[in-house]
Amino acid sequence: MDAIGWAVVGAVVVATVVLVALAPRMKRSQLRKQLDGSVGGSLAGVGSGFDAVWRPSAEDAHADWEAQVELPAPAPTPGDKGSLENGRLIIEVDDPA
Numbered sequence: 524m525d526a527i528g529w530a531v532v533g534a535v536v537v538a539t540v541v542l543v544a545l546a547p548r549m550k551r552s553q554l555r556k557q558l559d560g561s562v563g564g565s566l567a568g569v570g571s572g573f574d575a576v577w578r579p580s581a582e583d584a585h586a587d588w589e590a591q592v593e594l595p596a597p598a599p600t601p602g603d604k605g606s607l608e609n610g611r612l613i614i615e616v617d618d619p620a
Contacts, residue, residue, distance in 0.1 A: 575582045
């Protein structure tokens with residue numbers, strides 16, 4: 524093997540050793556971000572863009588799910604069945620399902 528081959532092998536070995544040595548530190552950094560609630564990054568929304576192009580049905584299903592999750596509580600009307608217990612208004616809603 525010539526000098527360039529040895530240099531490439533040496534660079535690969537050094538890069539492997541450096542990555543193995545820094546892996547615990549990178550893991551701690553990721554864990555700290557998760558605990559702070561700032562997980563994400565600059566490429567966090569790329570997956571939803573791919574869904575919209577390659578799997579539009581998945582994008583539609585996700586949009587429907589978000590709409591159901593973020594559905595606000597119905598506002599009370601004068602004819603609603605409800606009661607006042609311990610200073611809290613209790614609204615009884617009929618389950619449509």
